[in-house]
Amino acid sequence: MLEIKNINVHFGVIHALKGVSLTVNEGEIVTLIGANGAGKTTTLRTVSGLKKPTDGQILLEGKDIISSSPQDRVLMGISQAPEGRRVFSAMTVLENLELGAYLRRDKKEIAKDLEKVYNHFPILADRKKQLAGTLSGGEQQMLAIGRAMMSRPRILLLDEPSMGLAPLFVQEIFNIIRDINKAGTTILLVEQNASMALQIANRAYVMETGSIVLSGTGSELMQSDDIKKAYLGG
Amino acid sequence: MEQLFQQIINGISLGSIYALIALGYTMVYGIIKLINFAHSDIYMLGAFIGYFSMTTLKLGFIPSLFLSMLFCTIIGVVIEKVAYKPLRNATRIAVLITAIGVSLFIEYTTMAIAGAGVRAYPQMTGFLTGAYRLGSVNITVHQIVIVSITIILMVSLQFIVKKTRIGKAMRAVSLDRDAAELMGINVDTTISFTFALGSALAGAAGILVGLYYNSINPLMGMLPGIKAFVAAVFGGIGIIPGAMIGGYFIGIVEVLVSGYSNSLYRDGVVFAILILVLIIKPTGLLGKNSREKV
Ligand SMILES: Nc1ncnc2c1ncn2[C@@H]1O[C@H](COP(=O)(O)OP(=O)(O)OP(=O)(O)O)[C@@H](O)[C@H]1O
Ligand SMILES: [Mg+2]
Numbered sequence: 387m388l389e390i391k392n393i394n395v396h397f398g399v400i401h402a403l404k405g406v407s408l409t410v411n412e413g414e415i416v417t418l419i420g421a422n423g424a425g426k427t428t429t430l431r432t433v434s435g436l437k438k439p440t441d442g443q444i445l446l447e448g449k450d451i452i453s454s455s456p457q458d459r460v461l462m463g464i465s466q467a468p469e470g471r472r473v474f475s476a477m478t479v480l481e482n483l484e485l486g487a488y489l490r491r492d493k494k495e496i497a498k499d500l501e502k503v504y505n506h507f508p509i510l511a512d513r514k515k516q517l518a519g520t521l522s523g524g525e526q527q528m529l530a531i532g533r534a535m536m537s538r539p540r541i542l543l544l545d546e547p548s549m550g551l552a553p554l555f556v557q558e559i560f561n562i563i564r565d566i567n568k569a570g571t572t573i574l575l576v577e578q579n580a581s582m583a584l585q586i587a588n589r590a591y592v593m594e595t596g597s598i599v600l601s602g603t604g605s606e607l608m609q610s611d612d613i614k615k616a617y618l619g620g
Numbered sequence: 621m622e623q624l625f626q627q628i629i630n631g632i633s634l635g636s637i638y639a640l641i642a643l644g645y646t647m648v649y650g651i652i653k654l655i656n657f658a659h660s661d662i663y664m665l666g667a668f669i670g671y672f673s674m675t676t677l678k679l680g681f682i683p684s685l686f687l688s689m690l691f692c693t694i695i696g697v698v699i700e701k702v703a704y705k706p707l708r709n710a711t712r713i714a715v716l717i718t719a720i721g722v723s724l725f726i727e728y729t730t731m732a733i734a735g736a737g738v739r740a741y742p743q744m745t746g747f748l749t750g751a752y753r754l755g756s757v758n759i760t761v762h763q764i765v766i767v768s769i770t771i772i773l774m775v776s777l778q779f780i781v782k783k784t785r786i787g788k789a790m791r792a793v794s795l796d797r798d799a800a801e802l803m804g805i806n807v808d809t810t811i812s813f814t815f816a817l818g819s820a821l822a823g824a825a826g827i828l829v830g831l832y833y834n835s836i837n838p839l840m841g842m843l844p845g846i847k848a849f850v851a852a853v854f855g856g857i858g859i860i861p862g863a864m865i866g867g868y869f870i871g872i873v874e875v876l877v878s879g880y881s882n883s884l885y886r887d888g889v890v891f892a893i894l895i896l897v898l899i900i901k902p903t904g905l906l907g908k909n910s911r912e913k914v
Contacts, residue, residue, distance in 0.1 A: 474796060488805055
């Protein structure tokens with residue numbers, strides 16, 4: 387479904403992505419793991435069109451989307467819950483979710499999707515009139531994911547959804563990610579929490595200083611000694 | 621006591637004008653973090669368009685109001701496209717200096733076209749003249765017109781910002797531009813729309829101030845522009861209700877100071893307020909100290 391081919395990204399003289407290639411097939415959960423500063427967020431921002439790569443291709447269903455605007459990419463079915471949640475703090479939970487459906491006009495279907503989001507995250511239904519900035523960190527993460535679902539994406543990009551969350555919450559978020567995937571949304575998941583990510587992922591890529599250094603199925607990588615040492619704490 | 625009421629009524633009409641200008645400053649600041657120095661000149665253009673509309677074109681007051689709002693909307697959008705948009709990723713100081721350049725350009729172009737002299741605003745006729753007395757307090761129809769038009773415009777603005785799709789986009793872009801883009805919001809369109817709204821309000825303020833002071837000139841934007849900016853800072857820059865409150869506050873203070881002490885102090889007091897706000901609560905009356913959750 388999504389194919390990143392040999393992209394290079396620079397920030398001035400910093401060469402942040404060095405010929406990165408990765409593929410996400412329809413229906414999969416693919417995870418991208420790696421240490422701080424490896425280039426995971428940059429990869430997702432490039433897929434969403436917030437950062438222009440120096441060269442390389444990004445194909446969605448075989449069509450190159452490099453020159454498409456971020457808006458067009460949302461319309462084509464790419465949606466992202468960014469790193470650090472980035473909810474609209476001075477707007478209500480409901481307004482945040484409505485903004486997720488900004489480009490849609492099908493009111494009835496939007497209402498259905500809102501119900502779906504509330505089913506995944508019942509707490510958001512209770513808090514819909516509350517300002518997003520007053521939610522707890524975990525609730526904000528749920529809102530960020532729910533908001534990203536409101537565009538009815540075909541592929542959902544999640545950037546460190548477990549960041550800063552208590553272990554119990556992390557488990558819950560991962561369960562929900564799996565549910566969203568089962569309901570038919572393809573997922574590209576960036577994580578620092580490698581063990582959790584590898585457990586739910588069909589396939590995984592490991593990134594180090596701007597390059598993909600390893601890839602395989604989730605269980606293959608969990609067995610790999612390098613991964614155990616570097617990311618799984620032994 | 622009556623004199624106090626009288627002053628407050630006068631202050632409210634002057635404050636309406638400051639509030640309308642302050643809204644444009646605050647919305648533009650909210651969305652691109654720019655103090656748009658050219659904003660006060662859009663207000664001045666609004667006054668001139670109103671003047672020519674009522675004298676040369678012989679249109680009535682209300683059609684002239686719409687004409688100056690429309691003209692200012694277009695000018696505001698053009699300025700953004702031509703002068704600020706190319707600098708979207710430049711440093712803030714570069715954009716600020718550009719804004720000062722745009723301001724001077726508008727002032728001196730207007731002087732070249734319309735002359736540097738002061739013009740008397742056309743006398744109002746028909747329903748726009750006269751006054752009512754409540755006890756010994758005098759309320760002119762001009763004041764009623766200024767305040768009612770301001771309230772209608774503010775209510776419309778609140779409706780647009782709170783309820784409409786583009787209004788929600790404006791708030792989203794102000795809060796987090798990248799996240800707004802991820803929602804599929806077109807940031808450029810939204811910024812243009814913000815300039816359009818702010819400039820329309822400035823245009824309205826321009827024609828209303830003609831009713832208040834009866835005279836206009838190409839440099840008339842400077843002082844009210846700075847005061848409206850102070851009003852925006854007082855209320856909390858970037859916060860729409862803050863600009864409204866700030867505008868009325870500055871207007872009333874200014875009139876009270878001129879009424880009860882030496883009118884030479886009135887401009888000084890406004891700046892004293894600015895300094896006090898910056899010392900006591902730099903985020904303004906309604907501003908929150910920015911905080912982030914981890
Ligand atoms: N806007 C920017 N300007 C300059 N350099 C940047 C910018 N954004 C990212 N970088 C650099 O690009 C590299 C990759 O950063 P990126 O945020 O993609 O890492 P990451 O893998 O998401 O890290 P983390 O796990 O800490 O979120 C880093 O060296 C970072 O310093
Ligand atoms: Mg990151």
